[in-house]
Amino acid sequence: MDAILLQILNGLDKGSAYALIALGLTLIFGTLGVVNFAHGALFMIGAFCAVTLQRIFKLSFETLDPTQKDFLGNPLKVKTPYVESWFGPEMGAAIIDWSVPLAILFSIPIMLAIGYIMERGLIKHFYKRPHADQILVTFGLAIVLQEIIKAVYGANPIPTPAPEVFRGSFDFGVMLGFDPNAIIYPYWRMVYFAFAAVIIGAVFAFLQFTTFGMVVRAGMADRETVGLLGINIDRRFTIMFGIAAAVAGLAGVMYAPINSPNYHMGMDFLVLSFVVVVVGGMGSLPGAVLAGFMLGILEAFASMNEVKSILPGIDQIIIYLVAIIIILTRPRGLMGRKGVMED
Amino acid sequence: MSKTDVTRRGVLKTGAIAGAGVALPTIFTASSAAAYTNEPTGASVTLGFNVPQTGPYADEGADELRAYQLAVEHLNGGGDGGMMNTFSSKALKGNGILGKKVEFVTGDTQTKSDAARASAKSMIEKDGAVMITGGSSSGVAIAVQGLCQEAGVIFMAGLTHSNDTTGKDKKANGFRHFFNGYMSGAALAPVLKNLYGTDRNAYHLTADYTWGWTQEESIAAATEALGWNTVNKVRTPLAATDFSSYIAPVLNSGADVLVLNHYGGNMVNSLTNAVQFGLRDKVVNGKNFEIVVPLYSRLMAKGAGANVKGIHGSTNWHWSLQDDASKAFVKSFGTKYGFPPSQAAHTVYCQTLLYADAAERAGTFNPCGIAEALEGYEFEGLGNGPTLYRAEDHQCFKDVLVVRGKENPTSEFDLLEVVEVTPAAQVTYAPDHPMFAGGQLGSCNPGA
Numbered sequence: 001m002d003a004i005l006l007q008i009l010n011g012l013d014k015g016s017a018y019a020l021i022a023l024g025l026t027l028i029f030g031t032l033g034v035v036n037f038a039h040g041a042l043f044m045i046g047a048f049c050a051v052t053l054q055r056i057f058k059l060s061f062e063t064l065d066p067t068q069k070d071f072l073g074n075p076l077k078v079k080t081p082y083v084e085s086w087f088g089p090e091m092g093a094a095i096i097d098w099s100v101p102l103a104i105l106f107s108i109p110i111m112l113a114i115g116y117i118m119e120r121g122l123i124k125h126f127y128k129r130p131h132a133d134q135i136l137v138t139f140g141l142a143i144v145l146q147e148i149i150k151a152v153y154g155a156n157p158i159p160t161p162a163p164e165v166f167r168g169s170f171d172f173g174v175m176l177g178f179d180p181n182a183i184i185y186p187y188w189r190m191v192y193f194a195f196a197a198v199i200i201g202a203v204f205a206f207l208q209f210t211t212f213g214m215v216v217r218a219g220m221a222d223r224e225t226v227g228l229l230g231i232n233i234d235r236r237f238t239i240m241f242g243i244a245a246a247v248a249g250l251a252g253v254m255y256a257p258i259n260s261p262n263y264h265m266g267m268d269f270l271v272l273s274f275v276v277v278v279v280g281g282m283g284s285l286p287g288a289v290l291a292g293f294m295l296g297i298l299e300a301f302a303s304m305n306e307v308k309s310i311l312p313g314i315d316q317i318i319i320y321l322v323a324i325i326i327i328l329t330r331p332r333g334l335m336g337r338k339g340v341m342e343d
Numbered sequence: 344m345s346k347t348d349v350t351r352r353g354v355l356k357t358g359a360i361a362g363a364g365v366a367l368p369t370i371f372t373a374s375s376a377a378a379y380t381n382e383p384t385g386a387s388v389t390l391g392f393n394v395p396q397t398g399p400y401a402d403e404g405a406d407e408l409r410a411y412q413l414a415v416e417h418l419n420g421g422g423d424g425g426m427m428n429t430f431s432s433k434a435l436k437g438n439g440i441l442g443k444k445v446e447f448v449t450g451d452t453q454t455k456s457d458a459a460r461a462s463a464k465s466m467i468e469k470d471g472a473v474m475i476t477g478g479s480s481s482g483v484a485i486a487v488q489g490l491c492q493e494a495g496v497i498f499m500a501g502l503t504h505s506n507d508t509t510g511k512d513k514k515a516n517g518f519r520h521f522f523n524g525y526m527s528g529a530a531l532a533p534v535l536k537n538l539y540g541t542d543r544n545a546y547h548l549t550a551d552y553t554w555g556w557t558q559e560e561s562i563a564a565a566t567e568a569l570g571w572n573t574v575n576k577v578r579t580p581l582a583a584t585d586f587s588s589y590i591a592p593v594l595n596s597g598a599d600v601l602v603l604n605h606y607g608g609n610m611v612n613s614l615t616n617a618v619q620f621g622l623r624d625k626v627v628n629g630k631n632f633e634i635v636v637p638l639y640s641r642l643m644a645k646g647a648g649a650n651v652k653g654i655h656g657s658t659n660w661h662w663s664l665q666d667d668a669s670k671a672f673v674k675s676f677g678t679k680y681g682f683p684p685s686q687a688a689h690t691v692y693c694q695t696l697l698y699a700d701a702a703e704r705a706g707t708f709n710p711c712g713i714a715e716a717l718e719g720y721e722f723e724g725l726g727n728g729p730t731l732y733r734a735e736d737h738q739c740f741k742d743v744l745v746v747r748g749k750e751n752p753t754s755e756f757d758l759l760e761v762v763e764v765t766p767a768a769q770v771t772y773a774p775d776h777p778m779f780a781g782g783q784l785g786s787c788n789p790g791a
Contacts, residue, residue, distance in 0.1 A: 010588045265584065
């Protein structure tokens with residue numbers, strides 16, 4: 001029982017990341033009809049926003065300490081971050097410590113701008129082109145973006161820790177009457193899950209309860225009629241692309257402490273997120289969220305030693321296996337609109 | 344009056360004999376040119392540096408390339424000479440190799456076996472490389488070693504730690520300076536015994552490929568010999584990025600030590616996840632929970648950040664060593680590039696010097712001559728103390744370092760500290776040791 005609960009918890013944070021990326025993907029597909037293979041790169045850029053802000057906060061001036069030597073035997077250059085010199089050592093250290101949460105604010109305008117430039121500069125030229133063309137061009141863009149990040153930041157993962165207060169883990173086992181250490185879960189992953197829930201809720205509320213969202217939903221249902229009413233639906237869809245980019249970016253920012261960001265992390269999530277979108281139903285927002293969590297939890301279960309001992313390698317294929325079954329039995333996905341992907 | 348008896352038949356006969364006489368040395372030259380692959384005929388000799396320039400180990404590859412360039416500079420008489428000054432052999436004179444200027448070409452392994460073989464093949468066939476060296480993965484090293492054996496060139500392995508490289512997949516044309524999984528286990532075991540005692544339960548997470556398998560086998564055997572119990576051995580996919588579902592069950596398994604048989608990005612992520620789950624703060628079976636990373640590198644430690652503090656592992660070499668050779672190399676590398684070299688940089692620098700020295704001593708670039716010069720060769724002055732290139736498997740036997748993540752680093756490079764230098768004798772094994780069984784060295788192949 002405790003092992004099952006443990007894997008459900010494990011699946012939640014991975015599912016959160018899948019859900020957030022898939023939400024953006026399906027939003028773009030539902031509004032613009034574009035299959036965006038560069039969406040994983042946006043997740044990766046979001047994580048690197050956290051890395052960048054951390055580096056900005058750590059910008060330092062050097063002083064020579066003759067009492068210590070560097071690796072060549074010269075006086076050691078001791079680095080002191082400017083923030084520590086401006087705001088005092090404690091406040092400066094606290095700012096650096098909180099660089100990941102602060103990067104949320106830093107990343108939003110950056111991701112919105114990247115999304116806007118990406119859509120206006122490249123993707124809008126492919127609206128009328130076949131999905132294969134869209135996939136090729138956005139996949140190419142993803143590779144360009146990740147190579148730029150690698151050129152600037154290198155190929156090694158860059159540690160981007162969570163604030164000190166969120167390090168360590170909570171013992172759910174004791175709370176639920178199990179043995180100590182039976183169900184432990186890191187604090188930051190709990191934060192990530194809560195954050196994902198808030199973002200998903202905010203996107204749904206935005207689409208459901210604002211006039212802008214209502215127009216976008218109407219455009220998703222019948223673009224032509226909305227256009228005939230004199231509404232510039234294209235502009236709104238462009239803004240939605242920016243919002244989808246920001247959602248992916250925020251997912252990346254908050255994911256940075258979970259796994260040290262590296263240039264390839266977007267690709268690691270991209271394919272799985274696409275599977276999530278297909279399983280959930282192309283263009284279905286609730287479907288993307290449901291499938292994200294469902295597949296995240298399934299993947300966690302498949303990693304259990306008990307399962308792997310019966311079906312070796314199942315952890316690597318479970319998501320694809322489920323996708324095959326869903327596509328065969330229900331081509332429109334779990335919550336896809338009738339007719340989508342069924343003709 | 345003299346009579347000249349010139350006939351058509353006589354002219355033809357004389358011409359044929361003269362022609363054969365003139366042609367004779369050419370035939371011999373041609374024959375010697377075909378004696379081995381890519382015999383250098385001009386004033387220079389080309390070496391092929393096959394390193395990951397793209398992909399997850401690109402930073403490690405970049406550091407290898409820096410060391411190769413430094414080695415070439417030193418071989419050609421440039422710079423301060425680095426470890427050529429401390430190397431026990433004095434065959435190298437700073438005038439290239441056998442009087443030929445050293446030039447190099449580079450290939451990108453991408454840390455993929457097929458790409459690495461393709462780039463090595465291109466360097467041999469198109470660029471005329473007489474030796475191939477480099478790499479940051481055992482899978483790649485084994486693949487390229489096989490190719491070099493077929494092509495008839497020497498392969499001086501870079502960073503490869505699988506027992507198989509000089510075990511079941513060993514080749515007569517391949518040589519490894521880097522240590523291996525068995526040596527890590529043999530070096531770590533006594534230190535782990537002193538630190539954590541003999542009554543421990545270990546849980547292994549292992550990267551699911553040749554290196555991970557052999558390291559897991561080596562470390563488990565070494566710790567079980569101490570009296571430790573191995574609770575579980577779990578294989579993790581090489582492509583895994585989040586290890587939470589593999590780490591979460593560890594605490595509930597009764598284990599009090601987690602052994603991470605991971606390298607590169609796998610190690611950075613699994614260690615980060617393990618620390619996030621608070622494993623290091625737990626007490627299990629009345630003992631502090633411990634994590635061991637058998638193969639450490641500074642570049643990995645940098646990626647894992649503060650998570651490496653206090654965690655033990657082993658390494659081939661570290662820039663903080665205070666012997667003359669290490670200091671000379673660090674000075675040379677650090678002055679040129681502004682930061683200390685990694686263990687990958689060190690091993691490939693050594694391999695380049697060892698190849699060049701063997702060619703000088705053998706008086707030829709013929710792979711068979713070089714192999715003969717390297718087999719059973721004893722040397723020192725390259726930063727690892729007295730070292731033997733064993734003839735039976737082409738593996739170097741030297742001291743192994745046990746290191747620990749530093750608690751209070753003074754710089755971004757000062758991440759590991761050496762806690763023990765395990766003598767070579769303690770990590771030496773018999774050539775027919777079961778962990779290395781199953782392959783044949785074969786005979787050297789000079790190629791064309």
